[in-house]
Amino acid sequence: MKTVLIGIQGAGKSTQGNLLSEKLKIPYLSTGHIFRELAKEKTSLGRYIKEVMNAGYLIPDKKTVEIVDEYLKRPEYKGGYIMDGFPRTVTQADFFKDGADRVIYLRVSDEEALKRLTFRNGSGEQVRADETPAAVAKRIESFHKFTKPVLEYYRKREMLVEIDGEKSIDEIHQDILESLQK
Numbered sequence: 001m002k003t004v005l006i007g008i009q010g011a012g013k014s015t016q017g018n019l020l021s022e023k024l025k026i027p028y029l030s031t032g033h034i035f036r037e038l039a040k041e042k043t044s045l046g047r048y049i050k051e052v053m054n055a056g057y058l059i060p061d062k063k064t065v066e067i068v069d070e071y072l073k074r075p076e077y078k079g080g081y082i083m084d085g086f087p088r089t090v091t092q093a094d095f096f097k098d099g100a101d102r103v104i105y106l107r108v109s110d111e112e113a114l115k116r117l118t119f120r121n122g123s124g125e126q127v128r129a130d131e132t133p134a135a136v137a138k139r140i141e142s143f144h145k146f147t148k149p150v151l152e153y154y155r156k157r158e159m160l161v162e163i164d165g166e167k168s169i170d171e172i173h174q175d176i177l178e179s180l181q182k
């Protein structure tokens with residue numbers, strides 16, 4: 001099963017993706033995580049990715065698609081995956097033609113996402129370099145501009161499932177499991 005999770009930053013994609021992965025024994029993959037790892041490398045690509053991410057911008061489609069393509073060639077993903085954070089633009093979705101069976105949109109309002117991120121960053125956890133208020137605002141803007149059309153893309157193809165992402169973690173998990181059985 002190839003499942004894609006889409007949602008604004010703070011919607012709970014990685015929490016739900018990991019829960020789902022554990023429950024269904026399907027590997028979880030996050031482009032955000034891949035890029036954060038690449039950003040640690042002291043190479044020109046690493047420095048470039050770090051700069052783009054920390055400013056809250058999307059990595060260009062060409063690079064993103066290249067990296068995702070490379071990862072999905074690995075044998076562990078042959079039987080399916082839970083993909084978090086990709087595709088985020090219509091160009092990426094076009095590239096990902098056979099990449100998704102089901103697309104789950106974790107819907108939370110901008111206000112709720114902001115509240116969660118502020119809490120996450122104010123709760124004693126180390127503030128992630130890409131979660132400064134300016135970067136978060138930029139990312140919310142990018143979500144509306146580039147990723148909302150991706151939701152439309154999958155809605156038209158009747159592949160989109162909308163889940164209320166403002167319920168409790170457990171309720172959301174159950175809602176996702178139910179939606180996958182349909």
Ligand code: AMP
Nearest residue numbers: 031032035053057058059064085086088
């Ligand atoms: P995330 O952890 O999913 O919020 O991703 C963190 C950051 O990684 C994003 O703000 C982007 O800079 C980059 N990123 C992750 N996925 C993508 C993608 N599909 N396309 C472009 N940039 C991405």
